Amino acid sequence: MTMRxxxxxxxxxxxxxxxxxxxxxxxxxxxxxxxxxxxGAHVIVTMRKGDAVYRNPYSLMSSPLDPRRYxxxxxxxxESRGGSVHMHENVEVGEVLEISDPLNLFPIAHTARKHxxxxxxxxxxxxxxxxxxxxxxxxxxxxxxAVRSPEDGAYFKALEAEGLPGVRLYxxxxxxxxxxxxxxxxxRLGTHVYVCGPQRMIDWALETAKLEGWPDxxxxxxxFSVPTPGNPFVVKxxxxxxxxxxxxxxxxxxxxxxxxxxxxxxxxxxxxxxxxTRITNTEGGAVHHNDHYLTDEExxxxxxxxxxxxxxxxxxxxxxx
Amino acid sequence: MLVAGIKSRPxxxxxxxxxxxxxxxxxxxxxxxxxxxDMMKLAxxxxxxxxxxxxxxxxxxxxxxxxVLNPLGFANIxxxxxxxxxxSRLNAALNTAxxxxxxxxxxxxxxxxxxxxxxxxxxxxxxxxxxxxxxxxKRRVQCVHCKGLTEDVTTNPxxxxxxGLTLIVRDHYSRRYAAFQGVRIDxxxxxxxxxxxxxxx
Numbered sequence: 001m002t003m004r005x006x007x008x009x010x011x012x013x014x015x016x017x018x019x020x021x022x023x024x025x026x027x028x029x030x031x032x033x034x035x036x037x038x039x040g041a042h043v044i045v046t047m048r049k050g051d052a053v054y055r056n057p058y059s060l061m062s063s064p065l066d067p068r069r070y071x072x073x074x075x076x077x078x079e080s081r082g083g084s085v086h087m088h089e090n091v092e093v094g095e096v097l098e099i100s101d102p103l104n105l106f107p108i109a110h111t112a113r114k115h116x117x118x119x120x121x122x123x124x125x126x127x128x129x130x131x132x133x134x135x136x137x138x139x140x141x142x143x144x145x146a147v148r149s150p151e152d153g154a155y156f157k158a159l160e161a162e163g164l165p166g167v168r169l170y171x172x173x174x175x176x177x178x179x180x181x182x183x184x185x186x187x188r189l190g191t192h193v194y195v196c197g198p199q200r201m202i203d204w205a206l207e208t209a210k211l212e213g214w215p216d217x218x219x220x221x222x223x224f225s226v227p228t229p230g231n232p233f234v235v236k237x238x239x240x241x242x243x244x245x246x247x248x249x250x251x252x253x254x255x256x257x258x259x260x261x262x263x264x265x266x267x268x269x270x271x272x273x274x275x276x277t278r279i280t281n282t283e284g285g286a287v288h289h290n291d292h293y294l295t296d297e298e299x300x301x302x303x304x305x306x307x308x309x310x311x312x313x314x315x316x317x318x319x320x321x
Numbered sequence: 322m323l324v325a326g327i328k329s330r331p332x333x334x335x336x337x338x339x340x341x342x343x344x345x346x347x348x349x350x351x352x353x354x355x356x357x358x359d360m361m362k363l364a365x366x367x368x369x370x371x372x373x374x375x376x377x378x379x380x381x382x383x384x385x386x387x388x389v390l391n392p393l394g395f396a397n398i399x400x401x402x403x404x405x406x407x408x409s410r411l412n413a414a415l416n417t418a419x420x421x422x423x424x425x426x427x428x429x430x431x432x433x434x435x436x437x438x439x440x441x442x443x444x445x446x447x448x449x450x451x452x453x454x455x456x457x458x459k460r461r462v463q464c465v466h467c468k469g470l471t472e473d474v475t476t477n478p479x480x481x482x483x484x485g486l487t488l489i490v491r492d493h494y495s496r497r498y499a500a501f502q503g504v505r506i507d508x509x510x511x512x513x514x515x516x517x518x519x520x521x522x
Contacts, residue, residue: 111441111444111446112444113444184420185419185421186419187419187420188418188419188420189415189418189419189420189422189443189444189445190443190444190445191420191444210341211341212341212343212420212421213339213341213342213343213344213420213421213422213423214420214421215339215420215423215445215446215449216449217446217448217449218420218446218449
């Protein structure tokens with residue numbers, strides 16, 4: 001059921017691009033070119049720390065027109081399970097990493113007449129690849145990029161120095177805000193808007209677009225969650241009868257994989273819905289949904305779970321696997 | 322004679338007012354007016370004032386569609402004799418429209434198809450147009466051999482108005498041409514033409 005081909009890449013260079021963000025360039029380990037990708041695509045990086053294996057999705061931010069390397073930007077999230085901290089502190093130039101082939105869940109709408117990109121913080125990464133594509137295609141676009149301060153925002157200073165037409169930068173330390181209502185109000189038919197950033201920014205942008213009368217088909221967003229830590233619990237598999245222990249810092253999917261169960265997944269960030277699995281029973285705990293795929297109603301119903309990011313808080317969960 | 326399960330066969334999900342849209346454009350023929358009436362039951366009080374109707378006076382049961390629509394208080398009702406003249410006006414309206422404009426199409430399939438095709442030319446996603454089929458089942462058919470379009474097809478098979486071949490009308494649909502595809506029915510056994518049936522009345 002694991003549908004994504006894995007490959008090895010060498011870390012070609014590492015550069016600090018903001019106070020908590022590092023950029024990693026990956027090059028192929030042999031002369032074979034890396035598979036081409038479209039702007040908006042991500043790869044999953046496998047990180048091994050002792051016995052623990054983390055697989056996190058990261059947007060490709062390098063130009064889709066350059067097949068020689070892939071680049072990702074990693075925000076160090078101190079309070080998370082350690083995937084990003086591991087990338088920041090342990091991964092060195094020359095090291096060989098395992099990554100998945102690229103997959104695009106956030107593609108450019110190629111029939112669009114105009115593209116409006118709304119980025120917050122680390123959400124700039126897929127848009128860096130889109131900018132390269134738009135500039136090559138001479139597409140009509142606007143980028144609105146909000147950061148806490150120039151030190152916190154990756155590529156902020158570079159974008160500022162470049163002064164590209166269509167790029168607007170916002171510093172919240174100076175009280176600057178993206179005037180999204182005004183931006184969305186005066187757009188001609190055929191415009192598409194893309195949002196990437198913290199969850200509350202995405203919620204705000206989607207709500208604003210709806211209130212401004214935009215159709216859903218023209219509004220795109222991407223946000224990868226990470227599995228949140230919580231009390232350990234037990235997963236029972238209805239078909240095979242297996243009982244699997246899910247640790248405090250583990251996702252259900254990771255525990256399944258550790259136990260040799262080939263469970264479905266694609267993005268590992270709660271965005272694509274591929275890992276959604278039917279729940280047949282829960283005991284002694286509540287399900288915590290952390291994905292962006294199921295609707296609020298579906299989450300309330302509680303008969304399905306995204307195994308990549310959602311979990312139980314103690315107790316026992318029986319899955320239809 | 323139709324092959325079931327062809328995926329390109331359009332599905333019309335029904336008219337529903339988008340209460341967040343700042344401007345609405347509704348294209349309807351006389352039969353579609355009933356669907357417009359039904360939609361208005363779900364609309365808020367201000368909806369008619371935000372709505373322009375492009376009325377195509379074809380189809381229907383003889384009742385003057387203008388009389389049906391007038392009492393609802395729409396901002397504009399523009400009336401046209403044919404689908405072509407109505408879509409030509411739609412094209413002009415969409416030239417200056419903003420993203421907060423929502424499009425609705427109801428009536429015969431050729432009317433809905435022409436509206437969707439016009440919408441696509443303006444960068445509107447086909448699935449953001451609200452559609453509801455009412456009235457005649459007549460189809461616009463493109464001959465896959467000579468590419469000629471035959472309008473108002475009610476029978477299957479049908480003679481291509483351009484090259485004269487006898488065509489089986491399939492559910493295979495082209496959004497870009499706004500037409501179902503017609504394929505020569507006696508290609509393998511020339512002259513063996515089954516009985517003509519009124520399948521699309």
